[in-house]
Amino acid sequence: MPLISIRNLTKRYGGxxxxxxxxxxxxxxxxxxxxxxxGAGKSTLLKILLGLLGATSGEATVLxxxxxxxxxxxxxxxxxxxxxxxxxxxxxxTDFVSHMALISGLPRTAARERTAEVLRHxxxxxxxxxxxxxxxxxxxxxxxxxxxLVHDPVLLLLDEPTNGLDPSGRDEMLELIHRIGVExxxxxxxATHLLGEIERVGSHLVAIEGGRLxxxxxxxxxxxxxxxxxxxxxxxxxxxxxxxAAEGLEVVVDGRAVLVDAADERPYDLVRDAVAELxxxxxxIERRRHRLEDLFRDVPTAAVEPSGGGxxx
Amino acid sequence: MxxxxxxxxxxxxxxxxxxxxxxxxxxxxxxxxxxxxxxSLFFHSLRxxxxxxxxxxxxxxxxxLGVLAILPAVGIVAALTxxxxxxxxxxxxxxxxxxxxxxxxxxxxxxxxxCAAQAPELFGxxxxxxxxxxxxxxxLRRSDYALARIGGFMSALLILELVPQAILxxxxxxxxxxxxxxxxxxxxxxxxVLAQSALAAGLLGGLSMVVSAFTPRRAYAVAGIxxxxxxxxxxxxxxxxxxxxxxxxxxxxxxxxxxxxxTNAFLFDTRLDSDxxxxxxxxxxxxxxxxxxxxxxxxxxxxxxxxxxx
Numbered sequence: 001m002p003l004i005s006i007r008n009l010t011k012r013y014g015g016x017x018x019x020x021x022x023x024x025x026x027x028x029x030x031x032x033x034x035x036x037x038x039g040a041g042k043s044t045l046l047k048i049l050l051g052l053l054g055a056t057s058g059e060a061t062v063l064x065x066x067x068x069x070x071x072x073x074x075x076x077x078x079x080x081x082x083x084x085x086x087x088x089x090x091x092x093x094t095d096f097v098s099h100m101a102l103i104s105g106l107p108r109t110a111a112r113e114r115t116a117e118v119l120r121h122x123x124x125x126x127x128x129x130x131x132x133x134x135x136x137x138x139x140x141x142x143x144x145x146x147x148x149l150v151h152d153p154v155l156l157l158l159d160e161p162t163n164g165l166d167p168s169g170r171d172e173m174l175e176l177i178h179r180i181g182v183e184x185x186x187x188x189x190x191a192t193h194l195l196g197e198i199e200r201v202g203s204h205l206v207a208i209e210g211g212r213l214x215x216x217x218x219x220x221x222x223x224x225x226x227x228x229x230x231x232x233x234x235x236x237x238x239x240x241x242x243x244x245a246a247e248g249l250e251v252v253v254d255g256r257a258v259l260v261d262a263a264d265e266r267p268y269d270l271v272r273d274a275v276a277e278l279x280x281x282x283x284x285i286e287r288r289r290h291r292l293e294d295l296f297r298d299v300p301t302a303a304v305e306p307s308g309g310g311x312x313x
Numbered sequence: 314m315x316x317x318x319x320x321x322x323x324x325x326x327x328x329x330x331x332x333x334x335x336x337x338x339x340x341x342x343x344x345x346x347x348x349x350x351x352x353s354l355f356f357h358s359l360r361x362x363x364x365x366x367x368x369x370x371x372x373x374x375x376x377x378l379g380v381l382a383i384l385p386a387v388g389i390v391a392a393l394t395x396x397x398x399x400x401x402x403x404x405x406x407x408x409x410x411x412x413x414x415x416x417x418x419x420x421x422x423x424x425x426x427x428c429a430a431q432a433p434e435l436f437g438x439x440x441x442x443x444x445x446x447x448x449x450x451x452x453l454r455r456s457d458y459a460l461a462r463i464g465g466f467m468s469a470l471l472i473l474e475l476v477p478q479a480i481l482x483x484x485x486x487x488x489x490x491x492x493x494x495x496x497x498x499x500x501x502x503x504x505x506v507l508a509q510s511a512l513a514a515g516l517l518g519g520l521s522m523v524v525s526a527f528t529p530r531r532a533y534a535v536a537g538i539x540x541x542x543x544x545x546x547x548x549x550x551x552x553x554x555x556x557x558x559x560x561x562x563x564x565x566x567x568x569x570x571x572x573x574x575x576t577n578a579f580l581f582d583t584r585l586d587s588d589x590x591x592x593x594x595x596x597x598x599x600x601x602x603x604x605x606x607x608x609x610x611x612x613x614x615x616x617x618x619x620x621x622x623x
Contacts, residue, residue, distance in 0.1 A: 050450055052623070072347065072452050080450040086443040090368050099366075102353035103451050105344045114340060121337065131368055147447060152340035184337040 001064055002026035003155065003187055004049060008058035011044050011211070019044040021211035022058060027189065031181035033198030033205045033219070034191040041211040042191035043083060046157045050080055063154060076105060079148030083159040083191075086144060089133025093124055093143045096132060097150050104151035111150075118146045121184075122176060138169035145176065155187045156180065162197060174201050229262040230254075231271050234281035243274045262287070347452050351461045354453070358465025362431045374430040379473060382420045382427075385411045386477035390484030397488045413502040414581035416478050417509050421570060424517055425542045427473055432521035433534035435462050440529040446623040459618040463522050463611060470514035478506050505580035512576050512603045516569055517542070519610030526617045546570055562594060566602045575599025 004027040011020040019041045036042050047053040049062050051071020060067045062074045088096060094115055101111035119128045122142040127135070132143060141161060148156055161177065162170045178201040181188045192198060198205055199219065207214035233240060233256060241251045241258045247270050250261035260267050268285075275282050357366075363379070364372035389411055411419055439445045439462075448458050482499055489495040521538045528534040545568035553561030565571045578584065579596025 052449055072454065075450055076344065076346070076452045080447075082443070082446045082450070084443050084446070086447050088438055088442050088444055090371060090438075091366065095366050099353070099357055100447060100451075102357075103350045103448065103453065105346055105349055105452060106340070107343055107345060107349075110340065110342045117338065151344075 003029050004060070004062050004189075006045075006058070006060045009045075009048065009055050009060050010057045011041070011048060011053070012056045019211050020048070020055070023208065023211065023213055024058075025206055025213050025216045027206065027216075028204065029187040030203040031177065031188045031190065031201055033195075033202040034189055034208065035193070035195055035198055035205060036191075036208040036214075037193050040193075040208050042193075042208065043159055044211075045208070046080070046159055046189070046191055049157065050075055050078065076151075077154045079151065079153035079156045081144045081148040081156070081158045081161060083163060085140070087132045087140055090131055092131055093119060093128040093135075093139075093146070097143065097146050100147040101150040106151055114150050114152070115146075118150045119143075121149070121179075122146045123172070137164045138166070138172070141165060141169070141173060142176075145173075149180070149186075153186060156189070158188060158190045160192055161190060162192070162194070170197070177201050229260040229267055229271065229285060229287060230257045231260060231275070231285050232257040232283040233275070234283060236278060236280045239278055240274055240280060243278060244270060247274075256283070347454070347457065350451060350453050351457045354448075354458065354461035355465045355468075358435055358462045359468050361435060362466055362469030367434075371434070375427065378423050378427045378430065379476075382423045382473050383477045383480060385416070385419055386481040386484070389481060390488070393484055393488045411481075413478060413481070413499070413506050414577065414583055416481065416506075417474065417513055417577055418574065420474070420477065421513070421573065424470060424473060424513065425539070425570075427470065428517050428521035428542075429535045429538040431469070432466060432518070432538060433525040433528070433531045435466055436522060436525040437529045437531050437534055440621070441531075443623070445621070449623055455618045455621075456615050459526075459615050460611075463519065463614060466522055467514045467518040470518045471510055474510035474514055475507075478510070502581075509573075509577050509580050512600070512607075513573050515607040516573060516603050516610075519607045519614075520569055523610045523613050523617075526614045542569055565594070566598070569606065572599050572602045572606065576603050 006023055006025050006027075009020050009023045010018070012018050021041075023041075023045070034042050034045065044053065048055050049060060049067055051067045051074050054068065063077060065074050067074065091099075097119060098111045098115040101114055102108065106114060119125075119142075122145050124139060124142055124146070127139065132140065135143070141164075145158070145161065148158070158177065162173050165173055174197055177188060177190060180186050181201070181203070190198065190202065202219050204217070205219050206216045231240065235256075237253050237256055237258050241253045244251045244258065244260060244267075249267055249270065252259045260271060262268070271285060360366055361371075363375045389409060392409070439448065445458075449455060453461075482503075485499060486492060486495045520541055524537040524541060525534045528537055545564065549561055549564035549568050549571065552564055565575070575594070575596065576599045579599055
């Protein structure tokens with residue numbers, strides 16, 4: 001039995017906007033990245049899995065419980081960290097998290113103990129007695145994570161957990177997610193539009209676009225297809241591409257860059273020669289580390305921003 | 314149960330300090346269900362109404378209003394103490410204007426201010442700061458949430474109404490020479506006091522919760538609640554003053570405070586001593602109006618939270 005099973009799940013808003021389009025995928029325990037650009041349907045999917053939103057058609061089960069009828073039971077065993085702000089500024093982290101523990105069904109003493117423990121795990125110490133209103137974004141994200149974790153869920157659903165964090169805050173959050181998945185042994189689903197983050201912590205990747213499944217596979221299968229060489233030139237990218245294609249290479253033009261499929265060493269020389277012969281102003285040649293992004297670049301519907309700013313409304 | 318994890322951490326070659334890190338522990342204890350969640354939210358609402366658990370500034374308004382609500386009762390009891398020492402308590406007791414049948418009316422302005430100050434805190438806060446999404450992501454249903462919040466707030470109001478009257482009751486009973494007789498005198502008032510306080514807490518609390526459920530912005534909610542409790546009264550007064558007593562009488566039933574004046578008169582069997590609210594209406598009509606008002610405001614609030622997007 002998979003942790004989550006989704007069959008032909010479709011969600012339309014108001015008949016015209018399709019958030020999910022007959023999505024079918026199974027998700028197994030681990031740290032699973034749910035990746036897609038903004039508006040791909042990630043938040044919608046998480047809300048349907050929690051039983052908060054009804055699907056237009058299709059079905060889904062979480063922990064073998066039907067999301068349409070067993071929402072309450074699912075929510076008792078799942079922790080959810082929403083994307084947007086969700087903390088009252090005038091309560092302290094301790095008060096708020098232990099209140100949420102009570103609402104999650106923990107008895108009073110247990111709620112207090114778990115709160116202290118979880119806040120320590122997410123790295124909030126003395127400041128946990130101060131009002132949340134005075135916290136930094138990073139601390140607020142930790143409180144949001146703590147309230148999702150306080151009742152020791154079987155599964156955590158995190159919606160854009162690194163939103164608004166600076167690079168070091170981002171690293172710490174990712175480290176924390178990694179610990180939760182690996183040390184705490186809690187299944188985690190991380191919805192994000194940043195592929196790089198999943199690459200660092202995830203074990204499995206589910207990519208969706210336009211409400212449809214792009215691909216679901218263990219992370220290494222995505223990363224193994226490395227070897228794209230990005231050749232960036234100030235001008236003449238199309239002629240370079242044509243030249244390299246004539247040599248029998250797989251090439252794609254991406255703005256000012258030419259992406260070359262470089263399975264072995266041969267393309268390096270070819271690129272060097274081609275650039276020199278055409279006399280093109282070469283900016284840089286680099287191996288694309290975030291190969292995952294190509295996944296989206298190859299989508300025929302193409303209306304995709306591989307990386308981008310803030311979250312959905 | 315900590316030993317294995319400590320040795321595991323040591324075996325992993327962690328730094329010396331990490332022996333204090335006992336790692337993540339699963340929660341194996343009891344998990345109480347929905348009823349526990351509702352109960353917890355109910356008491357949270359009740360405590361939040363008095364600013365408990367919300368920092369110092371949140372306590373100022375409820376403490377001031379609470380003291381003001383108790384003040385008349387304390388004053389009467391203090392006066393009774395003096396008279397009990399120097400005699401003349403009987404006459405004072407007969408003439409004092411603050412009695413069980415007038416107490417609810419005496420503090421109604423304070424109760425309304427309490428509603429205006431505290432109701433928006435309960436519903437507005439959760440909506441403004443997105444906390445609603447966290448509540449709905451737990452075992453609670455949307456209706457559970459709304460009912461627990463409303464119930465908690467109404468109970469807070471009930472306490473605000475009943476504590477002063479309990480003080481009044483105890484003072485009156487304990488400060489007379491003949492305690493059994495005093496108990497006998499005051500006991501018939503207990504029923505009406507409870508009923509009137511419940512109706513006032515229900516109606517004023519219910520209506521202010523409706524306003525704050527639809528008005529996340531605090532300032533607007535405060536203004537809305539005060540308007541709801543004063544404007545119908547003024548309008549009805551003007552219409553009656555213009556000579557249309559039939560319309561005025563019915564308009565009276567749109568004013569929460571007038572309804573409560575009516576139920577008070579009915580429950581304590583006194584005359585309505587207002588100039589313009591005339592009693593073409595039977596007393597039971599006021600009770601009916603109050604009950605409809607309470608049920609209606611709960612229904613509207615439930616509907617609001619059934620539909621609100623998070």
